Amino acid sequence: MRLSLQARYALLFVVLLTGIVGTIVGVHLFELRSMFATTSRTYSEVVTRELFGQAKKKGEGLGRFLAVAVTDSIHRLEIDRVRDLVLAAREQESLAYAAVFDAEGQMLAESRAPGLPAAAAKTSDASLAAVRRGEIVTFSDGRSLSVLSPVMSGRRYMGRVEVGLFLGDINSEIRLLRGTVREIISVNQRRYVAIYIAVAVVTVLLGFGISLFMARSLVRPIHALGEYTRRIGSGNYDDPPPFVRSDELGDLALSLNQMAKDLKQVAQVARLATLGEMAVGMAHELSQPLNTIRLAAENTLMAMEQGKSDEEFERAKLALIVHQAESMGDLIKRMCVVGRNEGPQDIIDPRESVRDAYSLLAGQFEDEGILVTLDMPDRCARVIGRRNELAQVIINLLTNARDAIIETALGRKGRLQPTGGRIDIAVRDFSDGATRAGGEVVIQVKDNGGGIPHDVIDRIFDPFFTTKEVTKGTGLGLSISFGIINAMGGRIDADNFGGGALFTIKLPAIGDDEAGDRKIPA
Amino acid sequence: MLTKSEDVAGKAVTRMGVLVVDDDPLQRREIVEFLGRQGIKVMAEENGFAAYHAIRRNMPRVVVMDIKMPGLDGIHVSRLVAKLENRPKVILMSGYPEQIYKAHQEEANVFAVIEKPVPLKALGRFIADALHSPIA
Numbered sequence: 229m230r231l232s233l234q235a236r237y238a239l240l241f242v243v244l245l246t247g248i249v250g251t252i253v254g255v256h257l258f259e260l261r262s263m264f265a266t267t268s269r270t271y272s273e274v275v276t277r278e279l280f281g282q283a284k285k286k287g288e289g290l291g292r293f294l295a296v297a298v299t300d301s302i303h304r305l306e307i308d309r310v311r312d313l314v315l316a317a318r319e320q321e322s323l324a325y326a327a328v329f330d331a332e333g334q335m336l337a338e339s340r341a342p343g344l345p346a347a348a349a350k351t352s353d354a355s356l357a358a359v360r361r362g363e364i365v366t367f368s369d370g371r372s373l374s375v376l377s378p379v380m381s382g383r384r385y386m387g388r389v390e391v392g393l394f395l396g397d398i399n400s401e402i403r404l405l406r407g408t409v410r411e412i413i414s415v416n417q418r419r420y421v422a423i424y425i426a427v428a429v430v431t432v433l434l435g436f437g438i439s440l441f442m443a444r445s446l447v448r449p450i451h452a453l454g455e456y457t458r459r460i461g462s463g464n465y466d467d468p469p470p471f472v473r474s475d476e477l478g479d480l481a482l483s484l485n486q487m488a489k490d491l492k493q494v495a496q497v498a499r500l501a502t503l504g505e506m507a508v509g510m511a512h513e514l515s516q517p518l519n520t521i522r523l524a525a526e527n528t529l530m531a532m533e534q535g536k537s538d539e540e541f542e543r544a545k546l547a548l549i550v551h552q553a554e555s556m557g558d559l560i561k562r563m564c565v566v567g568r569n570e571g572p573q574d575i576i577d578p579r580e581s582v583r584d585a586y587s588l589l590a591g592q593f594e595d596e597g598i599l600v601t602l603d604m605p606d607r608c609a610r611v612i613g614r615r616n617e618l619a620q621v622i623i624n625l626l627t628n629a630r631d632a633i634i635e636t637a638l639g640r641k642g643r644l645q646p647t648g649g650r651i652d653i654a655v656r657d658f659s660d661g662a663t664r665a666g667g668e669v670v671i672q673v674k675d676n677g678g679g680i681p682h683d684v685i686d687r688i689f690d691p692f693f694t695t696k697e698v699t700k701g702t703g704l705g706l707s708i709s710f711g712i713i714n715a716m717g718g719r720i721d722a723d724n725f726g727g728g729a730l731f732t733i734k735l736p737a738i739g740d741d742e743a744g745d746r747k748i749p750a
Numbered sequence: 751m752l753t754k755s756e757d758v759a760g761k762a763v764t765r766m767g768v769l770v771v772d773d774d775p776l777q778r779r780e781i782v783e784f785l786g787r788q789g790i791k792v793m794a795e796e797n798g799f800a801a802y803h804a805i806r807r808n809m810p811r812v813v814v815m816d817i818k819m820p821g822l823d824g825i826h827v828s829r830l831v832a833k834l835e836n837r838p839k840v841i842l843m844s845g846y847p848e849q850i851y852k853a854h855q856e857e858a859n860v861f862a863v864i865e866k867p868v869p870l871k872a873l874g875r876f877i878a879d880a881l882h883s884p885i886a
Binding site: 515516518519520522523524526527530531534536548552594595597 | 774776777780781783784787818820821845866867868869870871
C-alpha cells in the first residue's frame, strides 16, 4: 500500500498520541477506581461506627435512667412499680426488651417486644462482674444491642437494669447508607470515566488535526520543491526557488537553485556541442561548392589565357559560380539561425527547422555511408516556438541516430565499413482541415541503428543520462530537446521500430500556413 | 549508367588517357573540361567501383581520384590498382587533412596526393609529369 508522506506522518502521530493518552487515562481510571473503593469502604465504616455509637449512647442513657428510676422501688420492694416502669420504658422507647434484676441476680421485672423469644441475650459472667463493680456494659449479637446498667444506692449494688435495642433498623439504615454511598461513588466514577474518555478523544482528534497541519506544512514545501525540479527539468533554469526559509528545506531550495544555475551552464556547453557538430557538417557542406567555385574560376581563367574561351562559356561558368555562392550563403544563414542564442517564441514553419538540420548534416552523414531521407508535405500548419531550437532538437536526434548506426557498424565488423545506415525524417501535418489549427504537426526521425535498449528507454530523456562514452556525450542532448519541445507545448517520445530507434515529436498546430506567413525576426 | 565514360572528343586525342573520379558532378566536370582543353583523352567516373572497373577495362595512364567517396574510397581503389600489371599512376585529391595523411601512410603506390581545392595549373603539371614518366 502506497501512503503519502502526509498520511504516514499523521497516522504515526495519531497512533503515538492514542497510545500515550490511552495509557494515561487507563492508569488514572485504575487509580480512581481503587480510590473510590477505599473511600467507599472507609465511609461505610464511619457511618456504621456512628450509628452504633448512637444506639449505644441511647441504650446507656435509657439504662442509666431506668436504673435511677427503679432504685427507690427496689429499695422499698415495690415490685409492681418496677414492673410498670420497665413496661413503660420498653413501650415508649420501642426497645426489644427491658428487665430489672436484684443484687442476687433474681429477675424482678421484664418486658419483651411481642414475638421476641425469652432470654434473647445470654449475659456472660465477666459482664455481670463488671456491672457489680458499677460499670455499664454493652454487647451486641448483631441483631440487637444489650446494655447492662448497675442500680446503685450510694456505693451499694442493688441490682441491674438490662435494656435491649433492636439493631434491625440501624442495620437497614446502614445498608441504605452504604447503597447511597456506592451509588454516589459509581455515578461519580461514571462521570469521571466519561470525562476522561472525552478528554482522550478530544486530545486524539486535536492531535490528529495538529499532525495533519504539521504534515502539510512539511509536505507542501516538498511538493513545491518537486514542482520546482520539474520546471528545472523542462529547461526553466532561471526560475527562482519556490520559497525562502531558514531551515533545512530552505537550504534544499537554495541548493536546487544553485543546481539549476549550474545546469544552465552545462546546457550552454551542450548547446556548444551541438554547434560543434554543426560546424563539422558545415565545413563539409561549404567545401563542396567552394571547390567547385575555385575550379570553375580557374578553368575559365585558363581557357581565356589559351584563347579558347567565348562569351557563352564564360556566362555558364559565372552562373555556376553565382549559384554555388548562393547555396553557400544559404547554408551560412541556416547556421546562423540554428546557432543563434536567444529570440522570442514566434509562429514558425516546422519544416524550416527540419530543413535547417537536414541541410547542415545530411551531406556529412552521406559521406559517412548513411543515407538521410527527408519527407515533408507541401503545405504544413505552423507551430509556436523558435526555429533554431527546433532545429537543434532535430540535429540532436540526427546526431544520435548517426552515432547509433556507426556504433552498431563498428560492433559488427570491428572497423568502419559502408554501413547501410539509413535515417528517415518525416513531417506530417495532422491539423484540422482548411484552417490547419487545433491538430498536431508530427515530426519523426527513424534510424536503423539497432534501437534503444529496453532497460534505458524510460530514462533517455533524463538529464545526464547517456549511453555514450564519457568523452563523447554530455547526456544532456535529449533532456534539453525534451525541455525545448515541452516549452513549445508539445511532446517527444522514444520508441523502437524495425531494428532502430523512432523518435516522435508532436507539436500543437496553430493555424493556416498562408495566414501564418509571418517573418521571424532575425 | 555508372560506367558512363565522358570522352571529350574533337581534340587531338593522345594514346594516353586520364580517368577522373569524383562523386561531386560539378567538380568532376570542371576537371574533365580543363583536361580536355589540354588535349588529353579524359574519362570520368563517379564512384570507386565504377572507377576500378573502368581502369581494368580501359587502362588509362593516369587516374585523378577524390579520396572521400561513398562505397569504395580513393585509397581502397588505389590499393586495388597497385596489384594490377601495367598499372596507371594514381593522383589522389582530398579536402581533409586526415585523409591526406592517411593516403601518405597507406603506401598504396600513389603518384601524388593533392589537397583540395585543386589548383588546376598544378594538377595539369602533375598529370603531364605522370603521362611522360616511364611506366612503373
